[in-house]
Amino acid sequence: MEDKNSGEILVLDLDGTLGLSLIPQEIAFNNAFFLIKEELEKFCSIKLEQIRKSYSLAKRKLYRKYPFLPSRHDKNLRLEQTLAEIEKISNDVKITDGKLLEKVKKCYWDTFHKEAAAYPDTHRTMEELMDKLTVIIFTNNGLEEAELKRRIFELEEHKHFDVFVCSEELGVCKPGHGFYEKFSELLKQKYKINISENKVYMVGDDPEADIRIANEVGAISILIKKDLLANKEPSKEIEKPDYVIFEINEIIKIIDE
Ligand SMILES: [Mg+2]
Missing domain, CATH: 3.40.50.1000 (HAD superfamily/HAD-like)
Known part of the structure; x- marks a missing residue:
């Protein structure tokens, strides 16, 4: 050059x-959390607060697992890990089969596109x-x-x-x-x-x-x-x-x- x-x-x-970008990211995660709650309420009762806590836990674990590596910023990975954390606390409900994750990812990125x-x-x-x-x-x-x-x-x-x-x-x-x-x-x-x-x-x-x-x-x-x-x-x-x-x-x- x-x-x-x-x-x-x-x-x-x-x-x-x-x-x-960061405020849109917050809004997008919020919408994704609401969708998770709505979808899971068909099978079990879960509070928004529990979903937020699962997200925080997933994010913390990713930050620890990938210190200063690009994966720590990967939103799809964060959403996937959030569902994995929720699965651990919601008895007998299998939610990491992929379908819900795809829906949640779409909700996140559709919102982000609109807001950013x-x-x-x-x-x-x-x-x-x-x-x-x-x-x-x-x-x-x-x-x-x-x-x-x-x-x-x-x-x-x-x-x-x-x-x-x-x-x-x-x-x-x-x-x-x-x-x-x-x-x-x-x-x-x-x-x-x-x-x-x-x-x-x-x-x-x-x-x-x-x-x-x-x-x-x-x-x-x-x-x-x-x-x-x-x-x-x-x-x-x-x-x-x-x-x-x-x-x-x-x-x-x-x-x-
Ligand atoms: Mg920046």
Whole structure:
């Protein structure tokens, strides 16, 4: 890939940074829980609270099983494991036969499609940024979910970004150990982008996952206060950003400084 004139690189997170995604995710899980309750009530009595608890337990177990690995973010896997946890507490009701899971997954993704979208100024801003520097999107999602969200956000290669990378290609999620080394190596080998020799800006909505990494590697860190994490504050010095923005188009002013 040819370097842009400036030689500068912008690395953007996807969920919550370029569009509304985490609140839609919450709504989608809620709808999925209601559907599970409705379906299971034909056979047994189950409270919404028990379903929510089963989900939390399933998520916790997945986070433990896949420390900083893409599978921890896999929503289909989370739904499957939630049903497995519910099966353990609902006597004699076999619910992991596949049919209910398919229905629940469909409910989740139909809701997510309806609720998630790029922010109103995302496309225009990205087009403008593409003229100024190399634009890279990195997401912690696996390949399938990353591609699905890219389509929902209507982000196009060459128009809105130069490179789109997901954690599954690296085998590690932000802010896991070795993330940045693997990320740099992939950019160098596959896209001929040398991130270590250029000025790098990193933008994200999560102080813990995005800003910490940016600060650790000496990039200029930009925290965007949007979506579900809008009120999440840095808990450590290393999570404090160089800039705080409230709209994606504010990046342009920072880069032009
Ligand atoms: Mg994010």
